[in-house]
Amino acid sequence: xxxxxxxxxxxxxxxxxxxxxxxxxxxxxxxxxxxxxxxxxxxxxxxxxxxxxxxxxxxxxxxxxxxxxxxxxxxxxxxxxxxxxxxxxxxxxxxxxxxxxxxxxxxxxxxxxxxxxxxxxxxxxxxxxxxxxxxxxxxxxxxxxxxxxxxxxxxxxxxxxxxxxxxxxxxxxxxxxxxxxxxxxxxxxxxxxxxxx
Amino acid sequence: xxxxxxxxxxxxxxxxxxxxxxxxxxxxxxxxxxxxxxxxxxxxxxxxxxxxxxxxxxxxxxxxxxxxxxxxxxxxxxxxxxxxxxxxxxxxxxxxxxxxxxxxxxxxxxxxxxxxxxxxxxxxxxxxxxxxxxxxxxxxxxxxxxxxxxxxxxxxxxxxxxxxxxxxxxxxxxxxxxxxxxxxxxxxxxxxxxxxx
DNA sequence: GAATTATTTTAATCTAGATTAAAATTTTTG
DNA sequence: CAAAAATTTTAATCTAGATTAAAATAATTC
Numbered sequence: 001x002x003x004x005x006x007x008x009x010x011x012x013x014x015x016x017x018x019x020x021x022x023x024x025x026x027x028x029x030x031x032x033x034x035x036x037x038x039x040x041x042x043x044x045x046x047x048x049x050x051x052x053x054x055x056x057x058x059x060x061x062x063x064x065x066x067x068x069x070x071x072x073x074x075x076x077x078x079x080x081x082x083x084x085x086x087x088x089x090x091x092x093x094x095x096x097x098x099x100x101x102x103x104x105x106x107x108x109x110x111x112x113x114x115x116x117x118x119x120x121x122x123x124x125x126x127x128x129x130x131x132x133x134x135x136x137x138x139x140x141x142x143x144x145x146x147x148x149x150x151x152x153x154x155x156x157x158x159x160x161x162x163x164x165x166x167x168x169x170x171x172x173x174x175x176x177x178x179x180x181x182x183x184x185x186x187x188x189x190x191x192x193x194x195x196x197x
Numbered sequence: 198x199x200x201x202x203x204x205x206x207x208x209x210x211x212x213x214x215x216x217x218x219x220x221x222x223x224x225x226x227x228x229x230x231x232x233x234x235x236x237x238x239x240x241x242x243x244x245x246x247x248x249x250x251x252x253x254x255x256x257x258x259x260x261x262x263x264x265x266x267x268x269x270x271x272x273x274x275x276x277x278x279x280x281x282x283x284x285x286x287x288x289x290x291x292x293x294x295x296x297x298x299x300x301x302x303x304x305x306x307x308x309x310x311x312x313x314x315x316x317x318x319x320x321x322x323x324x325x326x327x328x329x330x331x332x333x334x335x336x337x338x339x340x341x342x343x344x345x346x347x348x349x350x351x352x353x354x355x356x357x358x359x360x361x362x363x364x365x366x367x368x369x370x371x372x373x374x375x376x377x378x379x380x381x382x383x384x385x386x387x388x389x390x391x392x393x394x
Numbered sequence: 395g396a397a398t399t400a401t402t403t404t405a406a407t408c409t410a411g412a413t414t415a416a417a418a419t420t421t422t423t424g
Numbered sequence: 425c426a427a428a429a430a431t432t433t434t435a436a437t438c439t440a441g442a443t444t445a446a447a448a449t450a451a452t453t454c
Binding site for chain 2: 027028029030031032109111112113114115151152154155156158159160161162163164165166167169170180181184185188189190191192193
């Protein structure tokens with residue numbers, strides 16, 4: 001038995017299921033992906049998935065929690081490393097984007113939140129809200145420390161988060177493209193934030 | 198009979214169907230909205246919708262074409278009015294956003310493109326691509342005329358378009374919010390573009 | 395290597411919701 | 425107003441795909 005429960009065969013396989021599902025959802029759309037599609041991608045038959053998730057709703061839910069985790073981890077690491085608000089913002093964006101287009105991807109676009117059960121929906125929305133708040137907090141710290149020009153943090157946050165969230169819509173694994181995104185996005189998205197000096 | 202075919206009772210009613218569908222898709226998710234939901238919103242029963250669209254796939258398709266139209270109109274008007282590239286970019290964003298959060302809304306998020314028929318999918322993707330190209334062209338004109346700082350137009354375009362496309366995800370008709378978006382977004386999204394003078 | 399546990403399969407339901415058909419109603423027109 | 429056209433309804437199918445049950449296989453344990 002693996003010492004770390006996250007590394008157990010079961011959890012590893014479940015992680016593969018989630019990545020396959022995210023891939024299918026992003027490529028074929030939610031309504032276009034059957035459990036059979038996801039299962040076949042892993043060389044399994046559809047009922048096998050029920051060994052890892054209770055039903056399709058839970059599969060979607062777990063994909064979304066996973067997407068939120070990736071964002072949260074990037075945020076926590078970026079904040080932990082300190083620096084000015086602007087530096088933290090840039091770093092967060094780089095970490096998050098690196099994960100999304102790198103080995104943590106593909107990340108599911110959260111387009112079917114409304115179809116989740118009330119409990120799951122509330123939880124995912126809460127994670128999402130918390131993430132937005134954390135980013136707004138970075139912006140506010142940047143304004144306070146003078147690295148970021150005064151702005152409407154709510155709208156600025158919405159704008160930047162929208163860009164991030166939309167990436168999986170047009171990025172489909174192309175390596176060269178991944179490089180461009182990582183190289184350009186953090187700069188592009190924060191260029192407008194800097195306080196003129 | 199109306200002289201302008203767009204104003205015929207049929208077309209007006211169809212437009213209402215599309216708006217209702219967009220509202221439902223954005224609020225309940227694609228898989229969560231049945232034709233019954235859309236029909237009931239208009240005080241109709243589900244089979245009545247088949248008088249306006251061939252099937253659900255076409256309903257989605259038409260919602261997406263409509264969304265693309267709104268963007269194209271904003272783009273054309275903004276470009277037609279001339280000015281520097283930066284001015285055109287700002288104007289386009291203002292027009293597009295005003296339409297989205299105003300009386301042309303709600304606009305459907307294009308999350309189910311992959312479920313469209315091959316013909317419809319290709320057409321929508323082509324519209325989408327053309328729109329992106331048009332925006333990149335504005336950026337290039339801005340770089341040429343010196344109003345916009347040199348940048349990776351492809352990635353910059355992707356970033357800004359992502360912000361726009363994501364708006365229907367979190368904006369749900371709140372009037373005050375609509376005001377903030379129109380007031381802030383065009384500025385926020387173009388702040389990073391300006392050539393330092 | 396026998397017993398236990400974990401994983402996957404085949405085969406069988408079951409159902410929501412899309413779609414169709416035919417009839418009823420409403421609107422328009424001459 | 426009567427006929428024709430337009431719009432909507434009620435009632436009836438029809439099906440993909442989610443889900444469940446039971447059995448089969450593979451991996452682990454002692």
